[in-house]
Amino acid sequence: xxxxxxxxxxxxxxxxxxxxxxxxxxxxxxxxxxxxxxxxxxxxxxxxxxxxxxxxxxxxxxxxxxxxxxxxxxxxxxxxxxxxxxxxxxxxxxxxxxxxxxxxxxxxxxxxxxxxxxxxxxxxxxxxxxxxxxxxxxxxxxxxxxxxxxxxx
Amino acid sequence: xxxxxxxxxxxxxxxxxxxxxxxxxxxxxxxxxxxxxxxxxxxxxxxxxxxxxxxxxxxxxxxxxxxxxxxxxxxxxxxxxxxxxxxxxxxxxxxxxxxxxxxxxxxxxxxxxxxxxxxxxxxxxxxxxxxxxxxxxxxxxxxxxxxxxxxxx
DNA sequence: TATTGTTATACTCTATAACTATA
DNA sequence: TATAGTTATAGAGTATAACAATA
Numbered sequence: 001x002x003x004x005x006x007x008x009x010x011x012x013x014x015x016x017x018x019x020x021x022x023x024x025x026x027x028x029x030x031x032x033x034x035x036x037x038x039x040x041x042x043x044x045x046x047x048x049x050x051x052x053x054x055x056x057x058x059x060x061x062x063x064x065x066x067x068x069x070x071x072x073x074x075x076x077x078x079x080x081x082x083x084x085x086x087x088x089x090x091x092x093x094x095x096x097x098x099x100x101x102x103x104x105x106x107x108x109x110x111x112x113x114x115x116x117x118x119x120x121x122x123x124x125x126x127x128x129x130x131x132x133x134x135x136x137x138x139x140x141x142x143x144x145x146x147x148x149x150x151x152x153x
Numbered sequence: 154x155x156x157x158x159x160x161x162x163x164x165x166x167x168x169x170x171x172x173x174x175x176x177x178x179x180x181x182x183x184x185x186x187x188x189x190x191x192x193x194x195x196x197x198x199x200x201x202x203x204x205x206x207x208x209x210x211x212x213x214x215x216x217x218x219x220x221x222x223x224x225x226x227x228x229x230x231x232x233x234x235x236x237x238x239x240x241x242x243x244x245x246x247x248x249x250x251x252x253x254x255x256x257x258x259x260x261x262x263x264x265x266x267x268x269x270x271x272x273x274x275x276x277x278x279x280x281x282x283x284x285x286x287x288x289x290x291x292x293x294x295x296x297x298x299x300x301x302x303x304x305x306x
Numbered sequence: 307t308a309t310t311g312t313t314a315t316a317c318t319c320t321a322t323a324a325c326t327a328t329a
Numbered sequence: 330t331a332t333a334g335t336t337a338t339a340g341a342g343t344a345t346a347a348c349a350a351t352a
Contacts, residue, residue, distance in 0.1 A: 002259045005266065006184070008281035009169055013162035015289040020159055022293035031159070048333060057321060062335065076334095084328045084333040109158045115288035116280055123276040127269055128161035135268035136168040140175035201310065210344060215312065229311095237310040237351045 016112065023104045027097060028071060032056065032064045034105065037073060037098040040088040046079060047086055073097055169265065176257045180250060181224060185209065185217045187258065190243060190251040193227060199238040200229075226250055 017031070024034055035054045039045060045053075051061040065088060068074035073094030079085040090098065113121050170184070177187055188207045192198060198206075204214040218241060221227035226247030232238040243251065266274050 002262045003266070003278045003282075005262045005278070005281075006166075006169055006173055006258075008278070008285060009162060009166035012281055012284050012289045013159075013166040015292050016159055016162055018293040019289075046333075058334070059322085059336085060320065079333095082329075082333075084326095086334070105159075106155045109155045112158060112284065112288050113156070116283060120276055120280040120283065123273050124280040125156045125158070125161070127273040127277040128158075128165055129156075130269060130273065131165050131265065132161060135265050136165045136172075139168050139171040141171075199310080211311070212313090212345085213343065216343095232310095235310080235352075237349095239311070 016108070020105065020108050023108055024101055027100055027104070029097065029101050030064075030067070032060070033068055033071075033073070034098070034101040036061075036064055036068060036088065037090060037094055038102060040074060041090050041095060041098055044087050046082075047076075047088060050088060068094070169261070173258065173261050176261055177254055180253055180257070182250065182254050183217075183220070185213070186221055186224075186226070187251070187254040189214075189217055189221060189241065190226060190247055191255060193241040194243050194248060194251055197240050199232060199235075199240055201238065203241060221247070 020031055024031060029037075032054060036050050039050055039053050047061050047065060048058060050056075051058050054061075056064065065074065065076065068088075069076065073091055075089045075091060076086040077089045079087050113125070116124065173184055177184060182190075185207060189203050192203055192206050200214050200218060201211060204211050207214075209217065218227065218229065221241075222229065226244055228242045228244060229239040230242045232240050266278070269277065
């Protein structure tokens with residue numbers, strides 16, 4: 001009998017996400033805010049670059065940066081190189097929070113992996129990495145959702 | 154360094170779901186329709202029971218059964234035991250389609266697992282099962298989304 | 307009073323299109 | 330012409346509330 005891989009992956013990823021959201025929520029972050037914060041800290045990056053890294057739409061990015069600015073964790077700054085682009089600069093407070101949130105993320109991942117026997121832990125990660133780079137690399141095409149033109153006004 | 158388990162599980166489950174949806178879509182089914190069809194075939198079951206099994210809301214179940222009826226794959230029949238309840242009866246055509254869709258599901262799962270080395274394959278499934286029954290059994294509580302009362306009329 | 311299935315609808319999430327300013 | 334970021338909003342998905350029939 002074939003194991004129900006869909007159920008196993010859906011369930012584990014769903015529960016892990018709820019745990020992550022709940023834990024990050026304790027310090028006022030969403031997973032997306034954490035992602036942007038961390039990658040904006042690594043080097044000077046524009047919204048488009050951060051959207052690419054986090055696999056978000058640019059409009060989703062706008063909302064996420066709005067939230068970070070409102071919370072005083074990051075700011076939009078004009079890019080010297082391209083006056084259309086905005087660099088996302090992390091504030092001092094934002095850097096502190098990012099350190100904290102990275103600890104939370106590592107702890108949630110770590111405690112999950114620690115619940116497995118040593119041999120299973122390593123192989124699980126290796127197998128998921130292999131699938132991610134191989135058979136489950138690319139999403140299958142969904143049916144193109146036709147969309148009406150937006151109302152002018 | 155802690156592996157990014159969130160990314161690995163999210164990505165693999167997402168891609169697997171798109172592949173499954175695309176393959177089942179070829180014969181006009183959604184994953185939910187397949188799920189209902191298969192469990193309705195096993196024994197006489199009401200909508201509520203099938204919703205429980207597939208972890209769907211009862212209103213989502215209504216939509217799913219509507220789709221199955223429209224496609225001529227299942228019918229609502231009054232339950233002898235409880236006149237409020239409806240038994241979901243699979244049609245002859247529905248049984249054929251269910252056989253087909255089960256083949257598709259097994260093939261999608263099978264080809265994914267077959268892309269892994271033997272030793273990784275078994276351990277992956279064992280580890281995911283262990284997480285599902287253990288550390289990642291229960292979703293964390295989300296913030297209760299307050300909802301306005303519905304308009305009368 | 308509680309439950310099954312239904313309808314209507316409200317909410318969330320995300321993506322699309324159009325827009326402004328640059329390039 | 331194309332791109333970065335913004336705004337408004339469409340659309341999918343889903344969950345909530347109220348309801349009718351029945352328990």
